Amino acid sequence: MNSSSNLINALFIFVLAGFIGFEVIRRVSPLLHTPLMSLTNALDAIAVVGAIVLVGEHKSTLSAVFGFIAVVAATSNIVGGFLITDRMLKMFKSSRPAAKPAAK
Amino acid sequence: MNSSSNLINALFIFVLAGFIGFEVIRRVSPLLHTPLMSLTNALDAIAVVGAIVLVGEHKSTLSAVFGFIAVVAATSNIVGGFLITDRMLKMFKSSRPAAKPAAK
Amino acid sequence: MTAELAGSQVVIELLYLVASVLFILSLKWMSSPTTARHGIWAGEIGMLLAICGTLLHHGIVDYRLIAIGLVLGTIIGVPLGRVKMTAVPQRTALSHAFGALCVTLVGSAEFYLRSPDISRFMMSVLSLEVILGGLTVTGSLMAAGKLQEILPQRPLTYKGQNLVNFLLLACAVVIAVFLVLHPEAKSLFPFMVLIALAFGVLLIIPIGGADMPTVISLLNGYAGLSAAAMGFVLNNKLLIIAGALDGSSGLILSIIMSKAMNRSFTNVLFGAFGQVQAPAAAGEEARPVRSATPEEAAAILSAANKVIIVPGYGMAVAQAQHKVRELYDALTKRGVDVRFAIHPVAGRMPGHMNVLLAEADIPYDRLIEMDEINGDFPQTDVALVIGANDVTNPAARTDASSPIYGMPILDVDKAHTVMVIKRSMNPGFAGIDNPLYYLDNTLMLFGDAKAFVGSIVRELSGGHG
């Protein structure tokens, strides 16, 4: 699993993805910087896949316990992150919608 | 060499690089589309590395001969491609330089 | 993971590939509000595919515990997705802590499962993962605490602080190096993690609550990097990609913020901020200012043709955005052209004002970025500043001795009339005086933003409708 060939592949992928990250993020509209933060938060919680395997394989009690907490933490980020990003983005409207009474 | 794990890695890299390609090329100044063509030509000639290995390993006459022709073809692209791109780019000047008499 | 993969493994990897593409598209579509919603869907689908793929993993024997974890996470996540918009900064910090916690735990578990059979490179990456993860956990928790005002906002500094912090970090690195050479030394591992956790706390202690956004964004970058490191350890390409995307996002946002605040990025990177730059320069000359009542302000506004509203942190604190929307409606109904000038670091988070105003249903094409709107102030009748301070401080343009000298600002002072809603003459985040308030064309409207705007609106509608 930790062969040097895998590491080299990983390095290539890291570099390419970092490049894409810079190119893409630099072009995110400043209007959306706050939703961007919560979205990347949700995406970053993809670490859940590592935790799922730990829990599922149940190789030791420690790994299962750590994995379980990790699954809970990451899942809450996924759910919370997508939810709030969606809520924020829903608020961005381009022209004025049928005047909804402003909240009190 | 042809393990499925390598192929998957290759796929990831292809997809990421293709994405970078689209992002980067879309932003090339239209002013430079012609030099862009010759530059990508030169870069694409990186295929020379495969040919070099073929020639160098000399595993069979056929592979050495094919490899040799391939080395020659690719090298001429590298040299020619960089040369002409450089020549073209040298011509692009922003403000008028000390009025060089226009060529006849 | 042998060189020749099992069939299920190939399926998983292909699902991960699709998920990676969806994640990238997700961020790409954030480039404009019209496509941003697609971005979320792409992200969600990608996440779903990745999780489903992972469940196919052949070594998994215990699905029950996974299910419980996912359900529990969802139960915690839903309220975290429902917080008020004004609580978004602390929510973001909290979720960095959660993300980093996940990474740190997985890294630790992997260490104990594999030790002593860990190659040097792998152990280096693993240490990086755990140290970055650990400091992000406590650092983000501290940041969230300060923002939520559970912890004191005040920066806590003492002599030699930087040296202590540095030595602590050095300790962690020394342990890491030792572990790289002797991965069988299991007992040392917890110390490395603990030091990282402690370092996270100490890193945030000297930083004032107001400086948190930059720190949060930086911690975002760290969280991303540690996730990428985890990807190296688990040889998981999707994780590497997501981590790299997140890492660059955090870095870029901190760079944008520090540029807009006129701080060097290295200054931010090395945690040297928070050193209160100028202790409220307080040239207590009691210079005269002119103030006005809501009635007077309403009269001036309704007589104007072009109004630019400049919101700032005070609007967020007062939660005045809905009242501002009413003001916008009232003025627009009278034919006044109202636009909003958005400074990149107004508020306490990149894009803070945009989100609040969007929440109040103000169309985003009325929100104009600094560079675009600055030329329009001289042709503007009234610039109405609502709870903004530093981002309007003309000293940044003129006074070379000011700590914010050189920071790009909104040129409100060039409007015919400037009206500033704030509660007192107290300074803003940068702790410095604002010469704007003493100009001849400036009127101070003292009061809470929400209450004051409410009075203006009442005045406007009382007069007419």
Add this chain to the structure above:
Amino acid sequence: MTAELAGSQVVIELLYLVASVLFILSLKWMSSPTTARHGIWAGEIGMLLAICGTLLHHGIVDYRLIAIGLVLGTIIGVPLGRVKMTAVPQRTALSHAFGALCVTLVGSAEFYLRSPDISRFMMSVLSLEVILGGLTVTGSLMAAGKLQEILPQRPLTYKGQNLVNFLLLACAVVIAVFLVLHPEAKSLFPFMVLIALAFGVLLIIPIGGADMPTVISLLNGYAGLSAAAMGFVLNNKLLIIAGALDGSSGLILSIIMSKAMNRSFTNVLFGAFGQVQAPAAAGEEARPVRSATPEEAAAILSAANKVIIVPGYGMAVAQAQHKVRELYDALTKRGVDVRFAIHPVAGRMPGHMNVLLAEADIPYDRLIEMDEINGDFPQTDVALVIGANDVTNPAARTDASSPIYGMPILDVDKAHTVMVIKRSMNPGFAGIDNPLYYLDNTLMLFGDAKAFVGSIVRELSGGHG
């Protein structure tokens, strides 16, 4: 390549990683003429590192033959890098052929070395590599021949042509599928390659010389894809990256071209172009046109304040760019404001006009893109069209029945006076009449572009000094 790599292999891979980054930066820096030169250096350094790295490959025993190959390639390459600017299109086509030849040969050699021990996926990729490579070799050679006018420019069509081509391609695919299942069938391999080569020829036969640029760009994309396929076969990540970059470049440029020519991209993709769209609609009404002499043209130009020069394919054919430069100098000296309007598909290559004018030392900030300059024509005294035709045809705006209807054009007809230098009333590339020539404010200046511009310049300087 075992899972645990040899030390030298690690060095090679790291060099390849650096080379990949340099290649990406190289293209990124092409985004502006001010950074483009750095781009070349990055590309060159990357190439050098990659080649040096490859020479470290442990299996290499014969360095002499490699050296000879490199030297021979350089000897051929230098003249190819020294061709005249007007010969750039055919040079580009030729180099696609060379690149594809390299890929095809390497692919074939690999097949014979490995057969019958080739996995199905690998054999599919290998077939893709060889088929794409093969058709690109002959296709590009044909294209180069047509552009250099060694081969007849005229499209050669016959009934059922598309069917024949399709069947031929199908044959190649059938062989490829058979080889995937039976990689030991060595004797079939040459047939697959031969068919691909034949297909390349037949693909280009029905396409007129003028349509070559789009084809060349498409072949560029194919060459890139085949190089990427080779990267899969050799498990060489640098090759995959370079191939993907090249492939996307080719595709994007063809898309840009077909958009600017108002053709659907699928139309281009499936080689269905060249079907002469409208046989020189030739409404032979012998409508009257007004023409003028060089003296008259010089007088009009020197009386103008603002002149926009619109160069086209005719300027390239006549190699008139240096004379145009003299004209630009002469007019500028008299205080006339001269700019150049660049249509994206003027000429026969994307960016063709830019390169030619840059060659003649015209500063690139005087070259204005269509979208930017179109608004300025109504305030322009003279629009001087030099050898351009289709890109100025107002029928694209007004005449829904025109084959170029909808194509974005330069609005020269809105200038106060239009002067058109061309040799006759013959149509341009699209083969259709140009109503511009019959407008009241249009003057035709009949003659070769170089000679005519030369006369104007002589007139201008004769008049004054």
